Amino acid sequence: MTTRMTASQIEDYLDQVFPQLHFGGRTYFVEEVGPMSARMRCDYHERHLRPGGTISGPTMMALADLALYVAILAQIGPVGLAVTTSLNYNFLRKPGQAALIGEAKLLKLGKRLAVGEVALFSQGESEMVCHATGTYSIPAER
Template sequence: MSLKMNLDDLRAFLARDFGQVAEDFEILDVAPMHLVLRAHVHDRHLRPGGTVSGPTMFALADVGVYLAILAMVGPKALAVTTNCSIDFMRKPVAEANLRGDVRLLKLGRVLAVGDVLIYSEGEEQPVARASLTYSIPPER
């Protein structure tokens, strides 16, 4: 399988079509069925107790799988999340950005399944693991 959108294509798509969140994320690498994404963590992403919020980790996983799918199928803006499960395993480092290592496990005609390991940058052990399923709109 080959990429239909490269790193520059994905960055341009994110800035153009999802400007509301584009500044929160940085696409670091893309390869067939794989993507690495950074979430820039700011005070607004922290919850009481000085840890990164669950919704921030969900956003990283969701955007990461979405972009990995687009890299493989092209710019289908209407691909949507149909399921997500997250295991929170360790407290993230509040002062560190998050990095999501995204792997597409299945890419079918109408469904895609992805897995994301989420790390605090600079740490070796993941802080969370997410599994997501996406619905891909049919060709018209």
């Protein structure tokens, strides 16, 4: 399966339709997209921390949701109203004080639903810090 959008095209698209993503400065980056997959990075920044100096759960959740959305956009093109219908997170261990990497893989891509999973890692580490699964609703073509 070939992709319909490149990583740079998706970043440009997100800048246009979701500029609030970068409020306070850019920390989310699309590193690569491939068939049924995407890899994203969230830079380590103090605004993403919780007490104790670790990356917060909401930051990890946002990266997982965004990585899944990017994997879907890479396959279907710029569909702004593809929306999250469910997400489930399993926090496995405390992330390190490093950028967070999200590796998304689509398990199913249908006409109306996409199902995928995201593995989150601290950059440079091999042990997963969070595993997420999610479903997106894809609007009918008009």
